[in-house]
Amino acid sequence: MRFPDMLGNSLASLRRRKVRTILTSIGVFVGIVTIVTMVSAGIGTEQQVTSTLSGLGFETITVNPDYSSESNSPNNVPTHPLTPEIVALIKQIPNVVSVITDISLPDAIPEVEISINGTSAPVSAFFSNAGSINPLVSGGTISMIAGPNFDATHQDGVIIGAQSLYNSLHLVGTYPADTSVYNQLLGTPVHLTVTDPRGEQQVFTTTIAGVDTNSNLDDARAPGARSITVRNASVRIGANVKLAIVQWWYRQPDYLEKRGYSRATVKVDTIPHVNAVADQIKGYGLQADTVPALIDQISRVFTILQLMLTSVGLLALLVASIGIANTMIMAIYERTREIGVLKALGATRRDILGMFMLEASFIGLLGGILGVIGGWLLDLLLNWGLNAYLQSQGFYVNLQIFQVNATLIVSALIFAAFIGLLAGLYPARRAARLDPLAALRHE
Amino acid sequence: MNETNIDKPIIRLINLTRRYKVGPNVVEAVAGIDLEIAAGEFVALMGASGSGKSTLLNLLGGLDTPSSGEVWVGEVNLATAKRNILDQHRQHTVGFVFQSFNLLSTRTALENVEMPMLLVGERAAARRTRAHELLAQIGLAQRSDHLPNALSGGEQQRVAIARALANNPLILLADEPTGNLDSKNGAEVMRILRSLNQERGLTLIVVTHDPAVAAYADRVVRLLDGKIVEISMNAAPTIEAVPPITPVMSQLQEASV
Known part of the structure; x- marks a missing residue:
């Protein structure tokens, strides 16, 4: 018997018993609705919480080289330096999205002076690493007005604060100025003058790569706020420029190979993966700092929630599969004579087995299709209800706690059909092994 | 398919026995039967109920397995054949016609x-295409879309015969094919079977207790308590090859060539 014929045969049998087929599939429907709703709650909650937390930088790991305990001087070479080779290894750890490396200028550097178009000002900020700025810690957020922020690939030039361009460097006549004004400044030559303890000076020439704004600084320096004379300029220097500075400072062209980066910020795709990645980085002898307790707790709550709710659905499906098995046993009892006739006409055991297993699978699949649709509708209803409730309590938010994705839909359908298949296994085997003579005599 | 080689036995039964357990007793439904049936022969198996004639037919159809002895159909001994061989036997070698039609x-x-x-x-x-041809040949082309319960008994049995012929079997096994029919329809079914035997060379084995049915056969085998008690040749078997059956059957013959 060819498979398409078997398929058609099974579908025709189910169509003849529409009411019974639908009633039996209701069990699967309930189970799948439960599971889809529960899993979609898991997906939605996780996504909402993760997207909220990732804005806070919780999916990042701060990596520092390890210094031996005896000699604590920062001028010492670290025992496990964060060399470019190690960075390459970290990039290859699964779930790592990006690695942003940074170099600190030595504390001994007394001052770096920035000079643009003849106006000079001391540089007040040395950090360049956009990823390492934790707004929870720094108390403000940095946003780019012009040019790209420093990231894993872009570490050239300097990014200057918009207010410094106005206050300290007088490159723009107003604050805030029009974005096009800032854009025109991109590429302007910048001279950074570094003086070493012996009085030797070195000028590093680079360009303006971007203009940013720092929210807490802006608050203090916004027009109308208390007037502060600020001579220092807020300048973020790209790691490549800083590398040139430290190479000169230490007179060490192979600075990176010997001492390595000062720190790296490793971005991981999702919060639950953070700990595993951090452990692996520690395996290279480096320090890896995360927000571990919180992350642990969040993943544990998700796991428990999903396990608990999914088991409710599984219980429903267990009951449903007993229902399918019962329906199939009934159907086979009613069709015993038909099975006998089919066997006399040459049907093999496999034909009979396949016919009834397919029928059972279709009952499961039907319940699965209805269940996915039902679960999705329930999700919409629950999201709407939740937000309506929150709004009635004065929280004007739009939370999508229940979310369905393609993986969930496809797995739910396959799972439902599989439940049917499993439930049909025993009845179908019984039908396949029926003695044809006894079946033919059956009334 | 068309050649009728009467001399060559297509069926050979050697000391065939089938025992059933009925409660504490063992019943020998078939008790040591030796029989040869030639290709193209029309044999009637007669006997009272419980004489073992239906059991014998089921053994020939591969629906039942013997307790001992051999059932040779062509080159295959059904007594020792594996299940897939028995499946093929039912699919291609034999066709069944039942007393109660057994249409789906x-x-x-x-x-x-x-x-x-x-x-x-x-x-x-x-x-x-083939199903339409077969239905046309038994005169039921107009009834092809009817469900069995919309057909008369005679029509149902004719559909059952067409179904038995679908895969071009060598042997047709009929268990009381006229048992549920009135005499007119019974005669019609028997005329069709006889024509198939005569014009197609189909080997026919019909179980019956009706002497009028047995009269169509070339040979009558009488059974009693699972044993053959008499084998008689019909000197002049009933051949009522009257119209419209003959033209229909010649078409059937052409179609199957």
Whole structure:
């Protein structure tokens, strides 16, 4: 018997018993609705919480080289330096999205002076690493007005604060100025003058790569706020420029190979993966700092929630599969004579087995299709209800706690059909092994 | 298919025995039967109920397995054949006609005739064409879309015969084919069977207790308590090859060549 014929045969049998087929599939429907709703709650909650937390930088790991305990001087070479080779290894750890490396200028550097178009000002900020700025810690957020922020690939030039361009460097006549004004400044030559303890000076020439704004600084320096004379300029220097500075400072062209980066910020795709990645980085002898307790707790709550709710659905499906098995046993009892006739006409055991297993699978699949649709509708209803409730309590938010994705839909359908298949296994085997003579005599 | 080689036995039964356990007792439904049936022969198995004639037919059809002895059909001993060989035997070598027709009640006449071809994996278009031909040849072309319960007993049995012929079997096994029919319809069914035997060379084995049915056969085998008690040749078997059956059957013969 060819498979398409078997398929058609099974579908025709189910169509003849529409009411019974639908009633039996209701069990699967309930189970799948439960599971889809529960899993979609898991997906939605996780996504909402993760997207909220990732804005806070919780999916990042701060990596520092390890210094031996005896000699604590920062001028010492670290025992496990964060060399470019190690960075390459970290990039290859699964779930790592990006690695942003940074170099600190030595504390001994007394001052770096920035000079643009003849106006000079001391540089007040040395950090360049956009990823390492934790707004929870720094108390403000940095946003780019012009040019790209420093990231894993872009570490050239300097990014200057918009207010410094106005206050300290007088490159723009107003604050805030029009974005096009800032854009025109991109590429302007910048001279950074570094003086070493012996009085030797070195000028590093680079360009303006971007203009940013720092929210807490802006608050203090916004027009109308208390007037502060600020001579220092807020300048973020790209790691490549800083590398040139430290190479000169230490007179060490192979600075990176010997001492390595000062720190790296490793971005991981999702919060639950953070700990595993951090452990692996520690395996290279480096320090890896995360927000571990919180992350642990969040993943544990998700796991428990999903396990608990999914088991409710599984219980429903267990009951449903007993229902399918019962329906199939009934159907086979009613069709015993038909099975006998089919066997006399040459049907093999496999034909009979396949016919009834397919029928059972279709009952499961039907319940699965209805269940996915039902679960999705329930999700919409629950999201709407939740937000309506929150709004009635004065929280004007739009939370999508229940979310369905393609993986969930496809797995739910396959799972439902599989439940049917499993439930049909025993009845179908019984039908396949029926003695044809006894079946033919059956009334 | 068309040649009728009367001399060569297509069926050979050697000391065939089938015992059943009925409660504490063992009943020998078939008790040591030796019989040869030639290709193209028309044999009637007669006897009272419980004489073992139906059991013998089921053994020939591969629906039942003997307790001992041999059932040779062609080159195959069904007594020792594996299940897939028995499946092939039922698919291709034999066709069954039952007393109670045993049409699949939820399927139309056409679908019933298609079923054996479907089971052997014939494509839909090919089996539909052949099923239509077969129904036309038994004069039921107009009834092909009817469900069995919309057909008379005679019509149902004719559909059952068309179904038995679907895969071009060598042997047709009929268990009381006229048992549920009135004499007119019974005679018609027997005329069709006789024509198939005569014009197609189909080997026919009919179980009956009706002497009028047995009268169509070349040879009558009488059974009693599972043993053969008498084998008689019919000197002049009933051949009522009157119209319209003959033209129909010649078409059938042409179609099957």
